[in-house]
Amino acid sequence: xxxxxxxxxxxxxxxxxxxxxxxxxxxxxxxxxxxxxxxxxxxxxxxxxxxxxxxxxxxxxxxxxxxxxxxxxxxxxxxxxxxxxxxxxxxxxxxxxxxxxxxxxxxxxxxxxxxxxxxxxxxxxxxxxxxxxxxxxxxxxxxxxxxxxxxxxxxxxxxxxxxxxxxxxxxxxxxxxxxxxxxxxxxxxxxxxxxxxxxxxxxxxxxxxxxxxxxxxxxxxxxxxxxxxxxxxxxxxxxxxxxxxxxxxxxxxxxxxxxxxxxxxxxxxxxxxxxxxxxxxxxxxxxxxxxxxxxxxxxxxxxxxxxxxxxxxxxxxxxxxxxxxxxxxxxxxxxxxxxxxxxxxxxxxxxxxxxxxxxxxxxxxxxxxxxxxxxxxxxxxxxxxxx
Amino acid sequence: xxxxxxxxxxxxxxxxxxxxxxxxxxxxxxxxxxxxxxxxxxxxxxxxxxxxxxxxxxxxxxxxxxxxxxxxxxxxxxxxxxxxxxxxxxxxxxxxxxxxxxxxxxxxxxxxxxxxxxxxxxxxxxxxxxxxxxxxxxxxxxxxxxxxxxxxxxxxxxxxxxxxxxxxxxxxxxxxxxxxxxxxxxxxxxxxxxxxxxxxxxxxxxxxxxxxxxxxxxxxxxxxxxxxxxxxxxxxxxxxxxxxxxxxxxxxxxxxxxxxxxxxxxxxxxxxxxxxxxxxxxxxxxxxxxxxxxxxxxxxxxxxxxxxxxxxxxxxxxxxxxxxxxxxxxxxxxxxxxxxxxxxxx
Numbered sequence: 001x002x003x004x005x006x007x008x009x010x011x012x013x014x015x016x017x018x019x020x021x022x023x024x025x026x027x028x029x030x031x032x033x034x035x036x037x038x039x040x041x042x043x044x045x046x047x048x049x050x051x052x053x054x055x056x057x058x059x060x061x062x063x064x065x066x067x068x069x070x071x072x073x074x075x076x077x078x079x080x081x082x083x084x085x086x087x088x089x090x091x092x093x094x095x096x097x098x099x100x101x102x103x104x105x106x107x108x109x110x111x112x113x114x115x116x117x118x119x120x121x122x123x124x125x126x127x128x129x130x131x132x133x134x135x136x137x138x139x140x141x142x143x144x145x146x147x148x149x150x151x152x153x154x155x156x157x158x159x160x161x162x163x164x165x166x167x168x169x170x171x172x173x174x175x176x177x178x179x180x181x182x183x184x185x186x187x188x189x190x191x192x193x194x195x196x197x198x199x200x201x202x203x204x205x206x207x208x209x210x211x212x213x214x215x216x217x218x219x220x221x222x223x224x225x226x227x228x229x230x231x232x233x234x235x236x237x238x239x240x241x242x243x244x245x246x247x248x249x250x251x252x253x254x255x256x257x258x259x260x261x262x263x264x265x266x267x268x269x270x271x272x273x274x275x276x277x278x279x280x281x282x283x284x285x286x287x288x289x290x291x292x293x294x295x296x297x298x299x300x301x302x303x304x305x306x307x308x309x310x311x312x313x314x315x316x317x318x319x320x321x322x323x324x325x326x327x328x329x330x331x332x333x334x335x336x337x338x339x340x341x342x343x344x345x346x347x348x349x350x351x352x353x354x355x356x357x358x359x360x361x362x363x364x365x366x367x368x369x370x371x372x373x374x375x376x377x378x379x380x381x382x383x384x385x386x387x
Numbered sequence: 388x389x390x391x392x393x394x395x396x397x398x399x400x401x402x403x404x405x406x407x408x409x410x411x412x413x414x415x416x417x418x419x420x421x422x423x424x425x426x427x428x429x430x431x432x433x434x435x436x437x438x439x440x441x442x443x444x445x446x447x448x449x450x451x452x453x454x455x456x457x458x459x460x461x462x463x464x465x466x467x468x469x470x471x472x473x474x475x476x477x478x479x480x481x482x483x484x485x486x487x488x489x490x491x492x493x494x495x496x497x498x499x500x501x502x503x504x505x506x507x508x509x510x511x512x513x514x515x516x517x518x519x520x521x522x523x524x525x526x527x528x529x530x531x532x533x534x535x536x537x538x539x540x541x542x543x544x545x546x547x548x549x550x551x552x553x554x555x556x557x558x559x560x561x562x563x564x565x566x567x568x569x570x571x572x573x574x575x576x577x578x579x580x581x582x583x584x585x586x587x588x589x590x591x592x593x594x595x596x597x598x599x600x601x602x603x604x605x606x607x608x609x610x611x612x613x614x615x616x617x618x619x620x621x622x623x624x625x626x627x628x629x630x631x632x633x634x635x636x637x638x639x640x641x642x643x644x645x646x647x648x649x650x651x652x653x654x655x656x657x658x659x660x661x662x663x664x665x666x667x668x669x670x671x672x673x674x675x676x677x678x679x680x681x682x683x684x685x686x687x688x689x690x691x692x693x694x695x696x697x698x699x700x701x702x703x704x705x706x707x708x709x710x711x712x713x714x715x716x717x718x719x720x721x722x723x724x725x726x727x728x729x730x731x732x733x
Contacts, residue, residue, distance in 0.1 A: 244613060244614055248497040251496060259463075281657065326418060332462075
């Protein structure tokens with residue numbers, strides 16, 4: 001060990017203090033804000049605006065560039081719409097070009113307001129939990145969260161190197177508040193592409209606009225394509241749902257994404273109540289998408305669910321189930337091997353976050369006697385198990 | 388994790404040495420895609436048997452030389468190139484050696500981008516391609532190629548022999564769909580067969596050409612009877628293409644809604660479902676073997692990606708050759724390696 005250290009000291013121009021920062025600084029200059037390499041295989045990814053959804057996407061911790069994420073929703077709720085708004089708002093914050101298809105500009109004005117980076121929200125939550133813990137060395141307790149909340153506080157009183165490094169790295173994912181409205185200078189940069197009914201495919205005009213917007217923009221502009229409630233009859237003309245129109249559109253969209261596979265992502269929602277998954281058309285739409293996620297909200301009246309679904313009293317009860325049918329990149333390669341595949345997921349939408357967590361049923365209620373009876377014994381002794 | 392051989396031993400007899408004029412069907416579903424298996428077909432045909440293939444000794448190997456033409460309707464060349472590289476296949480180099488040709492049925496099949504698009508696509512979209520090729524690229528590609536669509540069949544005919552001036556490195560041809568009905572399919576067939584003939588021109592006696600068509604069913608789904616294309620037309624189209632090749636591999640989607648709706652729900656099935664089912668079932672009857680990929684019936688597992696079932700197709704001449712039917716599990720590792728193993732083994 002000592003041999004190595006001396007070596008470093010001897011070589012000229014290497015400042016020992018700078019070493020920890022070197023990696024961060026090397027990566028920083030060429031990255032665009034909002035884009036980071038996937039921890040899995042290094043391909044560029046961008047955030048969906050929902051941290052737990054990012055984490056669901058097959059180890060890439062974000063939506064890989066050039067991929068289409070399809071979010072399907074059962075019933076008449078609009079959870080998918082909330083996900084879509086987060087996705088659009090994240091694009092606005094990261095100053096990407098956001099193209100919204102089929103909805104009026106009103107939609108853009110109702111994007112959720114920014115709270116801060118998603119990390120900071122998590123820190124605050126963990127902080128709140130820490131409050132009722134025993135305090136040791138209180139003067140150091142805030143050190144850990146320093147970088148993450150540096151923006152929200154006044155003058156930082158500890159200009160450590162760690163802190164500056166954290167501030168340099170821009171936030172990848174942000175947290176939003178559904179009750180507030182997003183105000184950001186680049187919100188006017190959103191493009192709204194109307195759906196025109198025509199004898200030809202109504203998607204033709206949309207595709208042309210997307211194509212010109214993307215190809216004519218500078219090479220380092222990142223685009224997001226947002227398509228809310230695809231094929232919804234209040235937005236789309238009747239002939240849009242003919243397979244030759246919608247499937248050709250998806251195919252061409254896929255082509256567009258693969259031609260610009262470092263600059264574009266897309267998120268599309270489909271109402272499953274109108275277009276069930278058991279139909280061939282929807283299946284082809286799914287086959288043409290890179291990621292497919294289905295939201296199954298619990299029936300609204302299920303108050304019983306509200307008490308029994310949550311694992312503990314502190315946790316919010318899940319509002320529905322989430323199924324992953326296909327994940328980007330992973331399934332393109334053949335599927336498998338991801339720890340997130342095949343799990344049961346539940347989602348909770350609260351004012352400040354859309355959270356996806358493993359779904360688990362609590363122990364059956366009314367069975368308290370049985371539980372108590374088994375409690376004193378605890379785990380069976382080793383001698384009981386051996387035979 | 389120990390690295391797997393590129394071609395799992397259990398799989399090898401089924402993907403290599405396909406007999407003459409045989410049709411192999413690979414069926415996939417949403418959660419169990421077939422790309423990895425297509426790559427194994429590529430590997431079986433293109434990699435040289437000698438272990439040090441990477442050093443260019445593959446000219447020497449005995450037996451027949453194989454060529455592959457891959458037509459992909461769902462994936463870009465970029466995808467196939469990077470995934471093949473993980474198996475040690477350099478598709479770009481093989482394309483230069485005229486052993487491999489890629490026909491792009493994705494990027495411009497239904498909508499060709501506007502001419503203005505071409506200059507700005509390349510620097511970003513093909514980030515890895517050498518910059519020096521760009522100036523050459525736009526004049527032949529953009530000016531004659533992207534002109535009004537009806538002119539396509541004649542234009543492609545003229546461009547067919549101009550392989551060195553191809554638009555993008557590695558892509559032999561980009562397919563364009565125009566018009567409707569049989570005429571449009573004929574134009575596509577002409578495009579594909581011209582590439583095949585091009586490959587054949589450098590073939591010696593005994594060389595074999597493998598044609599792989601990745602998801603031709605998309606063409607049927609995205610056009611359908613309202614555009615004058617049905618299952619019959621599609622399967623005739625495939626027969627016509629089969630005649631140009633030594634052996635043919637097709638990948639098709641066989642998700643339950645696409646296959647079973649046609650028979651169960653009576654009058655409720657839509658044309659997209661009935662035509663798809665008719666096409667797939669018809670082809671399965673003609674195929675020599677059917678390799679079916681599906682997810683585990685019992686839910687997902689951490690060390691199993693899916694189930695591979697290999698069964699005899701209706702077109703197998705049982706008296707002349709035997710094909711062992713079997714069902715195995717497969718697992719795709721993070722590094723792209725594939726394990727194929729029987730149930731209960733690991």
